Amino acid sequence: MHNFKKPLYSVYPRMYCSGTVYVNDVPVVDWYGGETKDGGFGGDTMINQALLQSGKYTVVGKMYPRLGKTVLDEDDTMSVDFFCADAENWKASRSVFRPKIESPWDGLSTEIRYPHFEIVGEIEAELPFVLDGWQNSVDLKDMKKEDLFDEVLKYYRQIRSVLLEHNAGKYLEMSKEKMELQEQALYYTEDRKKSFLAGADQLFSQNLEVEELNEADLRLEIIGYGKLVRLMRKDGMQPLQFKSPDIEKQSNIELEVKLHMRTKEKGFSII
Structure with a gap:
């Protein structure tokens, strides 16, 4: 665990497919549409607002085919790295707080036609607040x-x-x-x-x-x-x-x- 007064947790997905990254069952990154035809997406995304308080949380990366394709293939990959930093000294303090999750490193099997694929992991966060979000809202x-x-x-x-x-x-x-x-x-x-x-x-x-x-x-x-x-x-x-x-x-x-x-x-x- 950290000793930061103002910890900032983030995920850094690298997506060479269409897809969504969920933290605490909340979508924090969506990547779809024309931009998925070529190349990929990568970027640091803060997730404190999806966590709301200290605890253990599930992270799910849902992979879907690029625009114009119907199935995932061996060229489609996704990985998610996890970082924590002090909000007041972000660049110097930013560090990995758990191993990344990723789709098979050598690509998905060519023998199976995947319409979608999921990668799943768990993180544990320590935050200095309990926020009044949607925890007690109507089901x-x-x-x-x-x-x-x-x-x-x-x-x-x-x-x-x-x-x-x-x-x-x-x-x-x-x-x-x-x-x-x-x-x-x-x-x-x-x-x-x-x-x-x-x-x-x-x-x-x-x-x-x-x-x-x-x-x-x-x-x-x-x-x-x-x-x-x-x-x-x-x-x-x-x-x-x-x-x-x-x-x-x-x-x-x-x-x-x-x-x-x-x-x-x-x-x-x-x-």
């Missing part, structure tokens, strides 16, 4: 899938209407719970908070077009061991997107949204 698995989908879609449409208005203030107000959770989990300084808000204002001020929200193209995903829910497009992309001002140079800007219900009376909110 959404108890709801009828059809009713849940309809309610979630209704809320996504409310969010989309705010995007169409380019109303950054309203979107930030709807995202207040998520922002507060991230600020606590990732030890945001006042400067970091201001930078985040400025980034949101800059994005919304571009008055970009918003992608359509087509019900037939969406699927429901219940996560967080039943306490969280989100919609995803059937191609693996986020449903809420600003259209790129120049698609040749930059892909659409995806807005990642997860919902929970503190109580059925209060209804859904972004977390």
